[in-house]
Amino acid sequence: MMEAVVQAAVFGLLLASAPTLADKDDWDIYSFHINSTVSSRYATTVITSRVANRMNQSKEIEFHVRIPKNAFISKFRMLIDGQFYDGVVKGKEKAQQTYTEAVSRGQSAGLVSSVGRTLEEFKTAVTLAAHNKVTFELTYEELLKRRLGKYELQIHARPMQPVKDFKVDVYINEKAGINFMEVKGGLSTKALANAITRTHVDKQAWVYFYPTEDQQKTCDSCGEQGMNGDLVVVYDVNRNPSLGDIKKSDRYFVHHFAPLNLASIPKNVVFVIDQSGSMRGRKMQQTRTALIHILGDLAEEDHFGLLTFDSEVFHWKLELVPATGDNLESAKKFAREIVERGATDISAAVLEGARMLNAHPREGSASLLILLTDGDPTAGETNPEVIQSNVRRAIVDKFPLYCLGFGFDVNFKFLEKMSLQNNGVARRIYEDSDADLQLTGFYNEVATPLLTDVTMIYSGGANLTQTNFSQYYNGSEIVVAGQITDNGIETFTPQVVAISRNRRVTFSDTHAMVESEEEASDSSVRRVWAYLTVKQLLEKELVSSGPEKEKAKKEALELSLKFSFVTPFTSMVVTKPQGENSDVLHKPREGKKHEGRRRSFLHSMPHRPTRPSTSALVTQHRLHSQSDENTEVFVTGSDHRQHGQQGHIRRVLVGASLVDGASGRRGSAQGRMQAEGGRTQDAGFSQNAARIIAPPPDYEAFLVSADLHDTPDMFPTIVTPHATEAPLSHRFLQKTENLSLPLCFDVTGKVQLKLLHHPSEELFVNGQLDSVRNGGFRRITILLKTDLQVQIDTEKILVIEGQRISGLLGYISHTVGSLTLVSREKEIDVAVGDTRIVIAIHKEGGKDFLWPILRQRPLDDNVSGILALKPAVYDEVQQSPSTRLQIKGHDYDSTRASVVDHSIDPPPTYDCWLMSAESVLQRSLDDFIVA
Numbered sequence: 014m015m016e017a018v019v020q021a022a023v024f025g026l027l028l029a030s031a032p033t034l035a036d037k038d039d040w041d042i043y044s045f046h047i048n049s050t051v052s053s054r055y056a057t058t059v060i061t062s063r064v065a066n067r068m069n070q071s072k073e074i075e076f077h078v079r080i081p082k083n084a085f086i087s088k089f090r091m092l093i094d095g096q097f098y099d100g101v102v103k104g105k106e107k108a109q110q111t112y113t114e115a116v117s118r119g120q121s122a123g124l125v126s127s128v129g130r131t132l133e134e135f136k137t138a139v140t141l142a143a144h145n146k147v148t149f150e151l152t153y154e155e156l157l158k159r160r161l162g163k164y165e166l167q168i169h170a171r172p173m174q175p176v177k178d179f180k181v182d183v184y185i186n187e188k189a190g191i192n193f194m195e196v197k198g199g200l201s202t203k204a205l206a207n208a209i210t211r212t213h214v215d216k217q218a219w220v221y222f223y224p225t226e227d228q229q230k231t232c233d234s235c236g237e238q239g240m241n242g243d244l245v246v247v248y249d250v251n252r253n254p255s256l257g258d259i260k261k262s263d264r265y266f267v268h269h270f271a272p273l274n275l276a277s278i279p280k281n282v283v284f285v286i287d288q289s290g291s292m293r294g295r296k297m298q299q300t301r302t303a304l305i306h307i308l309g310d311l312a313e314e315d316h317f318g319l320l321t322f323d324s325e326v327f328h329w330k331l332e333l334v335p336a337t338g339d340n341l342e343s344a345k346k347f348a349r350e351i352v353e354r355g356a357t358d359i360s361a362a363v364l365e366g367a368r369m370l371n372a373h374p375r376e377g378s379a380s381l382l383i384l385l386t387d388g389d390p391t392a393g394e395t396n397p398e399v400i401q402s403n404v405r406r407a408i409v410d411k412f413p414l415y416c417l418g419f420g421f422d423v424n425f426k427f428l429e430k431m432s433l434q435n436n437g438v439a440r441r442i443y444e445d446s447d448a449d450l451q452l453t454g455f456y457n458e459v460a461t462p463l464l465t466d467v468t469m470i471y472s473g474g475a476n477l478t479q480t481n482f483s484q485y486y487n488g489s490e491i492v493v494a495g496q497i498t499d500n501g502i503e504t505f506t507p508q509v510v511a512i513s514r515n516r517r518v519t520f521s522d523t524h525a526m527v528e529s530e531e532e533a534s535d536s537s538v539r540r541v542w543a544y545l546t547v548k549q550l551l552e553k554e555l556v557s558s559g560p561e562k563e564k565a566k567k568e569a570l571e572l573s574l575k576f577s578f579v580t581p582f583t584s585m586v587v588t589k590p591q592g593e594n595s596d597v598l599h600k601p602r603e604g605k606k607h608e609g610r611r612r613s614f615l616h617s618m619p620h621r622p623t624r625p626s627t628s629a630l631v632t633q634h635r636l637h638s639q640s641d642e643n644t645e646v647f648v649t650g651s652d653h654r655q656h657g658q659q660g661h662i663r664r665v666l667v668g669a670s671l672v673d674g675a676s677g678r679r680g681s682a683q684g685r686m687q688a689e690g691g692r693t694q695d696a697g698f699s700q701n702a703a704r705i706i707a708p709p710p711d712y713e714a715f716l717v718s719a720d721l722h723d724t725p726d727m728f729p730t731i732v733t734p735h736a737t738e739a740p741l742s743h744r745f746l747q748k749t750e751n752l753s754l755p756l757c758f759d760v761t762g763k764v765q766l767k768l769l770h771h772p773s774e775e776l777f778v779n780g781q782l783d784s785v786r787n788g789g790f791r792r793i794t795i796l797l798k799t800d801l802q803v804q805i806d807t808e809k810i811l812v813i814e815g816q817r818i819s820g821l822l823g824y825i826s827h828t829v830g831s832l833t834l835v836s837r838e839k840e841i842d843v844a845v846g847d848t849r850i851v852i853a854i855h856k857e858g859g860k861d862f863l864w865p866i867l868r869q870r871p872l873d874d875n876v877s878g879i880l881a882l883k884p885a886v887y888d889e890v891q892q893s894p895s896t897r898l899q900i901k902g903h904d905y906d907s908t909r910a911s912v913v914d915h916s917i918d919p920p921p922t923y924d925c926w927l928m929s930a931e932s933v934l935q936r937s938l939d940d941f942i943v944a
Contacts, residue, residue, distance in 0.1 A: 039068040040072055046182070053538065054187075062076055064141070064146065069143050072140070081155055085544065085547070086152070087152050100587045102577045163249045168244045170222075170244060171240065171241045173238055175230050180842070183246050193248060194247070198245035205222075208228060212916070225848075257269050257272065261497060268492065271489070275464065279377065282315065282382075283382050284304065286321045287385055319348070323355030326365050329347045357386065360393050363404050370411075384417065387422060387423055404435065414435035415439075419442045440455050460487075465484050471506070477495035506521075547572050547580055554566045756933050764782055772873070774797070803834065
């Protein structure tokens with residue numbers, strides 16, 4: 014295989030890099046899925062995009078997504094013509110060597126990844142043959158960081174086209190229990206709000222985002238290129254008031270420490286503000302606004318200082334003073350009168366701030382030094398290494414230094430290293446309209462220290478991540494991971510020692526149980542340890558020098574290769590089909606500026622042959638279904654062959670079998686259809702006959718359809734075997750909002766229920782219950798207007814449009830009028846206007862059944878049906894001798910029972926209040942039964 018590579022660099026913020034849709038009119042992203050699973054705050058997200066080239070010639074197809082900066086890419090693959098092309102993580106030097114060799118042959122192509130506020134871009138491209146398909150799959154991992162009392166899982170949706178089969182699925186499993194969960198972000202508001210469904214039960218939570226194709230064009234952050242925005246899932250977990258949450262798996266452990274009920278520690282804080290000429294204008298205005306707000310939040314027991322600098326240092330007061338009302342008003346007046354001018358002497362300003370804190374020791378308090386600047390040192394001492402050394406000697410680990418870099422002109426690497434050397438962090442402040450909120454947001458994270466000099470001790474632990482922390486702040490969390498020696502869980506003893514105000518405190522629990530996850534060779538706990546270790550080695554490499562620096566780099570590289578993490582020391586080589594370039598993806602460091610885009614491709618690309626052409630009535634796909642033993646479709650018609658027309662249909666594909674129209678006998682599906690006269694129809698066919706061709710070996714589904722409008726006597730008849738079982742009950746879940754238990758009710762018998770009626774869309778959705786206890790639905794029928802019917806069971810889908818019938822099998826996307834139907838392996842997704850229903854396929858006792866889920870509720874208040882029921886509201890009015898619930902002013906008997914939630918896969922079981930159907934529905938059950 015001839016190889017070349019792509020040098021991918023990530024510099025700066027590149028928002029205009031997305032190509033326009035003008036180049037994409039002939040290729041279609043027909044499926045775009047984002048699936049994120051969070052366990053013990055460790056998130057693994059998989060983005061899968063399926064693209065088809067609709068042109069009669071080869072076409073370059075792009076895969077272009079954004080992921081969180083804090084994440085590591087761990088897997089990338091492409092599927093073309095049934096063959097996987099996997100990305101391989103290599104050391105950067107080896108990847109660079111391959112890239113250099115490719116450049117010398119003139120075979121390289123340049124791709125640029127960019128850094129935004131919280132996201133990085135990943136982009137690759139492949140040349141796809143005419144009428145071919147490609148599947149892209151990208152996996153990335155991240156440890157969610159707790160800030161201000163919550164975790165945030167950020168998912169960026171930017172498929173660059175409206176997509177028929179678009180969905181985001183999030184599953185959170187926290188053994189400590191989920192305290193609260195909400196969804197926010199630009200994609201959760203206004204028109205898209207009803208595309209989100211969420212469920213939270215004790216230790217688990219689910220979020221589903223299923224916008225329709227139309228909604229992807231009309232929301233606030235949408236357009237002709239589809240959606241471009243964030244979905245942010247926010248949550249927190251229940252807290253152990255003492256030692257915290259410890260999990261062990263496969264000889265590894267992870268400890269989340271965030272104790273409750275601690276008194277805040279008075280703080281000493283000095284603000285060092287850059288007032289050089291480059292801060293002129295909006296930056297200084299936002300800095301003043303933020304500083305005045307921060308001063309207003311200081312507590313009376315806090316002491317503070319304020320100084321500004323350009324080429325000189327200016328004091329508000331020479332020493333720290335208490336945060337009294339008078340002092341705060343005087344400081345705010347000083348802030349309002351800051352004037353931008355001169356050069357930037359960062360060294361003198363930071364050293365003066367450190368002197369002020371060192372001169373003001375207070376027992377039982379915590380000290381902080383906060384620097385805000387927008388540029389490089391240009392006055393006084395300008396050598397970054399000398400400045401860092403001097404600052405380190407002045408602070409000597411007595412308090413943290415936090416550096417805020419305003420904009421992209423700042424030397425962020427210099428600030429980052431100086432912060433890390435002094436137990437702090439650096440944060441970039443973006444020059445946007447909300448810069449003042451970014452400043453106050455950062456301050457709020459460090460505004461309330463609860464512990465100082467925190468030491469994490471693990472008897473029986475080894476290969477630990479960082480165990481010493483200068484301060485612990487309210488709303489944050491300390492996370493430590495490591496290995497348990499000899500897997501000795503019985504002798505593993507965790508302990509935390511710290512200072513709270515002016516006393517030493519110890520957190521330990523000799524009876525605490527270290528919870529074990531399922532044993533696995535590559536468990537999430539082990540990957541958390543690897544993730545944290547690599548992150549901290551990257552920081553160590555940044556602040557170290559000499560042999561220590563090389564050792565940190567070597568260890569980070571080895572661990573990154575072992576766990577397939579794309580980091581600043583590794584690259585992912587993306588192999589492509591023969592004759593095309595391979596891509597090399599590099600992980601950027603924060604603070605790099607973006608470079609221009611470089612691109613050149615091989616002069617000759619192999620042209621893959623197109624697929625055999627077929628009639629428009631037949632779509633080629635792989636056949637992945639078995640025959641339906643419970644349903645037969647009979648089609649009859651008149652023979653007009655004497656008048657020059659072909660014979661009527663005698664057999665039609667059902668499941669993977671042929672059903673004889675006269676005898677009902679089944680025959681094998683050999684890819685042909687036999688007409689009345691006995692002649693096999695291998696080629697052309699008329700409007701009242703269907704042709705079945707042998708599906709090519711590399712397609713995913715098979716569609717057969719027939720035009721029936723010239724033969725009014727041809728119409729499908731559904732013949733089903735009669736059930737002999739006695740009527741059995743089916744239990745339904747009625748969810749509630751902010752109540753301890755949901756409601757549930759039983760429906761007895763094999764009845765047909767009205768699931769949804771949407772009058773303005775002329776949409777009816779009905780469901781036939783199965784004859785097996787709690788067996789769900791055996792068939793779902795969808796009626797749209799007067800001429801479209803969709804019948805769905807566990808093995809196939811029939812689409813009846815007027816007098817035209819189509820059978821859909823396997824994975825396929827099909828649009829008829831305003832209805833879009835996507836069939837996947839375990840679910841069928843149906844969208845009509847502002848309504849989106851997912852029909853899940855579950856298995857119980859070896860038998861498949863259907864369960865409908867309303868993923869997007871219509872905005873119309875006139876919708877009705879089982880799926881349209883709003884969350885119940887009730888009060889418990891009596892608890893003995895039996896529980897009675899009050900709903901809308903009326904009391905009803907109830908019994909504590911259990912119910913399975915089939916809207917989730919795998920379905921969990923909840924406790925519920927079992928009531929009569931009429932009590933829960935607040936009307937007669939007959940109103941929901943279809944005759």
